[in-house]
Amino acid sequence: MSSARPPRKNLVAPRRAAPGAKPSAGKATARKPARSGKPKGGNPISRFFRAALTLIWRIIWGVAWRGTAVVVLILGLATFYFYTTLPPLAEMLDNRAQGSVTMTDRNGEVFAWRGETFGGAITAANVSPHLKNAIVATEDRRFYRHFGVSPRGIAGAIRANLSDGRGAFSGAGGSTITQQVAKLLCLGVPYNSDTWSSEAEYEADCRRGTLWRKIKELPYAFALEAKFSKKDILTIYMNRAFLGAGARGFEAAAQRYFGRSANEVGPAESAMLAGLLVAPSYYAPTRNLERAQQRAAVVIELMHDQGYLDAHEYAEARAHPATLSQRAEKQQGIAFADWLMLDAPAYLARETTEDVIMRTTFDPDLQAATEAAVAKVFTEKVRDDSEAQVAVVVMSPDGAVRAMVGGRQSQTGGFNRAVQAKRQTGSAFKPFLFAAALENGFQPFDIVEDAPLTIDTPGSGPWSPRNYDGEFRGFVTMSEALTESLNTPAVRISEAMGRDRVREVANAFGLRSELAEGPALALGASEANLLQMTAAYAGILNGGSAVRPYGIEELKLLGDSTPLFGVSSGIGERVISERSAQMLTWMMSRVLEEGTGRRAKLPDHQAAGKTGTTQAARDAWFIGFTADYVAGVWMGTDDNSPLTGVTGGGLPADIWRETMIRVHEDLPPRPLPMIAPESPRSEATPRPAQSAPRTAPLDDAIRGILGSIFGGN
Incomplete structure (x- = not known):
């Protein structure tokens, strides 16, 4: 018998059913055959460029992230280094590196700073x-x-x-x-x-x-x-x-x-x-x-x-x-503060490494009064295009500087003409000549001749002084010679006294710059600054003792209670006797009453002073005092060119008067410390320019000296 076998089926995995789907019965799933086609990746040129770009990108990316990492590392290390070096807050x-200087006025209020505060x-x-x-x-x-x-x-x-x-x-x-x-x-x-x-x-x-x-x-x-x-x-x-x-x-x-x-x-x-x-x-x-x-x-x-x-x-x-x-807003005391920075020891001022506190003599009210006086005169009496400059100093009789104007325009660090400009003093020097004469026995009413005079100076030849107006007045008293600022009598007295003696007295009063050697010494041919001259006049007011101008009463470091040093007075050694100083003060008071300084006369206060005008009016001075304050005024130009129509008895006297009226606004009048000598007849009596010698007695010894030296020209 023969038996028949069923046909062989292909073994394939069943297709996974979708969730929720029912499986189909009696059907087998067949495998799809593989699709044949072109190789993956396109043509060779495209693949080459694609590969090249990929390589370049990988190189750039590699360098970039590595470079970034290096930068971040360096930055981190640098940050860490600086972190470790930062001091505490x-x-x-x-x-x-430099300290500062803070200045307070006489009332304890801050008015100026220097350095970086x-x-x-x-x-x-x-x-x-x-x-x-x-x-x-x-x-x-x-x-x-x-x-x-x-x-x-x-x-x-x-x-x-x-x-x-x-x-x-x-x-x-x-x-x-x-x-x-x-x-x-x-x-x-x-x-x-x-x-x-x-x-x-x-x-x-x-x-x-x-x-x-x-x-x-x-x-x-x-x-x-x-x-x-x-x-x-x-x-x-x-x-x-x-x-x-x-x-x-x-x-x-x-x-x-x-x-x-x-x-x-x-x-x-x-x-x-x-x-x-x-x-x-x-x-x-x-x-x-x-x-x-x-x-x-x-x-x-x-x-x-x-x-x-x-x-x-x-x-x-x-x-x-x-x-x-x-x-x-006021910005007061600029010149004053600049002066203190120059005058104080450098290690406590310009070069200080500490913060310094200076209690000063500065008076803001007197400064405002001084500035107002200068502004008034320049506004009313000086042309707008004038190049004339001005300096003013106000101080107490003991040398305490209260106010200072260093020029028409004030700016920190600018040229301070009150202390930095050394100029010829002209006739403003004469009080020190007469101080020497009084100290050596001359009297205000002793007679001296105002007549032509020629002195032969070795190396310079003949020299002949002249008065400002070119006139001679014959025989005059010493008081008249100072009152009218006569030059020939001043030279005669200087030569009689000896120039060395005149220089000695002037030096002792604080005029320590090199003084002229020749006979022009008597006429103010030497140079000085306004601050020195004002302090020298203060020496006359306080009775004949030298005065050193000062602006710092106390100096200490910030945070310290103990001052490094202090100054309570600038009065120094005696130069002339008190009697001589008081007689000289009287003689100088006549300058304002009837002499070259009449425009400076004050309405309610006794005052004394002296005018000064140098050759060709390059410098004009008026310096004077009351019983309370001494003030000095200088006018000139920075290039030393002549002033036009300005003498010491003109605009400087006007500025001095306006300043002192304001300074004394709330002060009761006080008499000057002066001695009025007895006169054989009234000083107010008019006389001819070429009068005969007065009958005032002249000491025989002094008459002999004058006669022997000045008997002829």
């Missing part, structure tokens, strides 16, 4: 919130959100610089406050006098906006952010920023401009202070208040736009811009 608030440390926690907000709104609006560097700010600054035709890193820097702190700290490099000639040069070098410095700023800024809080960084910034007029830090600036602490300033004042950061000297309100207010208005807008000022505060700040304090 307290040591970073004041790192000035530091008002004391302030903190972001205690400072006025308006000031803190103004700084952030102006300098770095994203300060609280970034990590020390603002890429957006840097990119915007580069774009602005390039669009303005500058270098990428010249001009706007896009620096955050943290980066500005890095600049202020000079990236941790301390000041070295061997490397930089001055602190200003050091700071200028630290602020240079080069690419390499920008790169170095990054890790230093990161280190600051890592070590200090935002408040600490802002604290450093507020204490280290320079804000014009020698103010270092916002506390010093607030005190300088507004007379109050940075903890107390309002929105308008805060805006003005923050506005200084962009250009401190240019926007300093002491230099141009209107410009400073315009800059402050921009800051107020920023504060309002960023939500730091509400509508009421914004309107109030715009309506009432900040103004200077009365003290800052």
Whole structure:
């Protein structure tokens, strides 16, 4: 029997049914045959370029992430290095190499600063919130959100610089406050006098906006952010920023401009202070208040736009811009302060490394009176285009300087004509000649001849003095010779006394510059400055003792209670007797009563003084005193060219009178310490210019000296 087998079926896996589908019965799934076609990947050229691009990308990516890793590593190491070198916060608030000098007047009020003053440390926690907000709104609006560097700010600054035709890193820097702190700290490099000639040069070098410095700023800024809080960084910034007029830090600036602490300033004042950061000297309100207010208005807008000022505060700040304090607005005593910086020991003034406090003799009321007098005379009596300059000094009889004008325009560090201009004194020198004569036995009514005189000077030839008006008056008294400022009698007395004796007395009174050797000594051919001359006249007023002018009553270091030194009087050794000084004072009082200084006569106070005019009117002087004050006035030009129509008895006498009227406004009249000698007849009696000798007795010995020396020409 044969058996039949069923046909063989292909064995294939059943197709997986979809979830929920019913399997189909009696059907087998057949495998699809493989599809034949072209090789995968396209043509060989495409594959080549694709492979090349892939290789290039892998190379770039490999270099990029490795380079980035290296940069991040270097940046991290640099940040760590700077982090370890950062000092404690307290040591970073004041790192000035030079100290400052703060000067107070006789009432204890600050009137001047020199050097970079530091008002004391302030903190972001205690400072006025308006000031803190103004700084952030102006300098770095994203300060609280970034990590020390603002890429957006840097990119915007580069774009602005390039669009303005500058270098990428010249001009706007896009620096955050943290980066500005890095600049202020000079990236941790301390000041070295061997490397930089001055602190200003050091700071200028630290602020240079080069690419390499920008790169170095990054890790230093990161280190600051890592070590200090935002408040600490802002604290450093507020204490280290320079804000014009020698103010270092916002506390010093607030005190300088507004007379109050940075903890107390309002929105308008805060805006003005923050506005200084962009250009401190240019926007300093002491230099141009209107410009400073315009800059402050921009800051107020920023504060309002960023939500730091509400509508009421914004309107109030715009309506009432900040103004200077009365003290800052006056800027009094510029010449006085400059003099003290020159007169004080350099290590306690110009070169001090400490903060110094000077209590001075300066009187702001007398300074205001002096400046008002000068302004009045120049406004009413001097042409607008005149190049005439002026200097004025007011002091007490003991040498305490109370006021000083160094020129028509006062500016810090300018030429101070009261102390730096040495000029011929002219007839203002004559009181010291007559002081020598009185001390050696002459009397005010002794007679001397005013007649032509010629003296043969070895090496110079014959010399003949003349009076200002070219006239001779014959025989006159010594008092008349001084009253009318006669030259020939002065020379005769000087020659009789001996020039060495005249120089000795003048030197003892404080005129220590080299005095003339020839007979012109008697006529003021020697040079002196106004301060020296005024102090010498003070010596006559106080009874014949030398006077050293002084302006510092007490000097101490900031924070110390014990003064380093103090001065209570400038009176020194006696030069002439009190009687001689009092007789000379009487003779000088006649100058104002009936002589060349009549225009200086005061309405209610006794006064004495002397005029002086040099050859060709290059210098004009009037120096005089009352029982309370001594004042000196000089007029001339800086190039020593002649004045037009000016003598010592003219404009200088007018300025002296206007000054002393104001100075004595609230002072009761006091008599001068003087002795009026007995006269054989009234001084007021008129006489001819060429009169016969007076009948006043002349000491026989003195008559013999004069007769033997001046018997002929």
